[in-house]
Amino acid sequence: WLDEHRAEPDERRRPDGGLCMLAGTGGTTGRPKGVRLTEDNMMTSTALALMSYPFGERPRYLALAPLTHSAGVLTFPILSLGGEVVIMPAPDIGEFLALIERHRITHAFLPPTVIYGVLDHPDLDSRDLSSLRCLWYGAAPMSPTRLEEALTRIGPVLGQLFGQTEAPNMIATLAPAEHFHDDGSMATERFGSAGRPTPLTTVAIMAEDGSLLSRGERGEIVVRGPLVMDGYHENPTATAEVSAHGWHHTGDIGYLDDDGYLFVVDRAKDMIITGGFNVYSAEVEQALLAHPAVKDSAVIGLPDPKWGERVTAAVELRAGHDADTEELIAFVKERIGSVKAPKEIEIWTELPRSKVGKILKTEVRGAFS
Incomplete structure (x- = not known):
């Protein structure tokens, strides 16, 4: 297949790389929509992951969550470094722990609910998880109490990511090191945050009338930058609604504190x-x-x-x-x-x-x- 591949560049390539992925929204609040993600969107997401989290020369990633969403997008920074991806055919927490030890896994992604299952699993304390450099969590809020337990029992390797299908994974990040103060104590005041906006992304808080709010004020989280999708596939009405006032509307209510940490309070619909x-x-x-x-x-x-x-x-x-x-x-x-x-x-x-x-x-x- 490689021998037959054309080496010359494709002259049809758009400035933004063109459509490379049609991803489905989660469908938690209604019928899923098709999200048009470009090559630039995915390169931006990959670059932000590499900027924000610890990696080595040959990372090894374990995929338990479905590859159709965040767990799949997170394979791109792994592969960009020539890493290895181990894919589980079915969710099994005991096997997940065993595979970390067997393959010396460095990276993985789990929703908070599954991390709770890891913490409750009888094999956790008997497994060698010392190879882990970053266990990403996201997709839903995590209990600060259980996050503290995870940092103690799994290790100081948990890294939060905040994004959505329309702006994949990297709107804001909380790296493993940011879960701690310089003196090594846990930065529990940050545990309720989604981290800080990423370098290539502009994040603001917007009132219903489209005006931007000050630090500490609650409103809708809106985003600009190369991470944001090309629009919803064959749905111009939804695309116009979500990009009102020139910003991508996440549908999340939140605020930015004085240190620039983003706190997600709720889904607007909830x-x-x-x-x-x-x-x-x-x-x-x-x-x-x-x-x-x-x-x-x-x-x-x-x-x-x-x-x-x-x-x-x-x-x-x-x-x-x-x-x-x-x-x-x-x-x-x-x-x-x-x-x-x-x-x-x-x-x-x-x-x-x-x-x-x-x-x-x-x-x-x-x-x-």
Whole structure:
């Protein structure tokens, strides 16, 4: 095949490299859209990964999560360094740990839910994970409590990435070293952040009228730069909506602090208005995740004749742990107050998730309807 490949350059190449990938959005809030990613988008994402995280001459990457999304894009910086990619045919945490030891894996990507499974797995402490240089996490918020546990038990190798299909992976990064202060203590105040905007990406916070907000003010996270997609395939209406005011709209609510760290508060569609107050579902989920019995949670707003919307939660417990709903409600009230605490909680055996590990809130909402 290589012998037959034409060596001369393709004169049809566009200045931005042209379309190289048609990726599907996660579909967690509705029907997936086709995202047009160019060669420049993918080269930018690869360059930002190489700038932001630790690599060696021949990295070895272990893919447990599906290669159709972040886990696949992260193979590009590995391959650009002549590295090795080990692909798992099926998700198995015990095998994942064994393969890290067997292949001396240096890099991997896991959604937070799967990292929780790693922390709960009986083989974790008996496996040699010393080869790991960077265990990426992203795609959903991670519990600061469990992140601290992971940094202690897996090692100081966790690196966060924040992006979306439309701006693959590298809108903001929190490298392993940034999880710690210079004196070696954990920088727990950063654990709730998505890191800092990457060098080739401009990030701002926008109000509903299109004006840009100051540091500390909450609004929609918007992005500019060569990381941003070419548009949605054959969907000019959605493309125009997502690029209003000349910025790519992520659909996430957040703020930038005085040190330039980006904090993602919630998905705009997931904000709950109850009794006239804005309640961010992600904040309630993080409060629930601080309970030692809670493995994961999904918080939604349901119609309520008194409150407009009532804060409602579905909770998945950790194996071997018990908790009743009243205990969980009281636990959240103590941390973030009664207005934000769920009025109703159901304990589920398993929360519905997409193939990339994101909780499907449309299915959670449908089950409560």
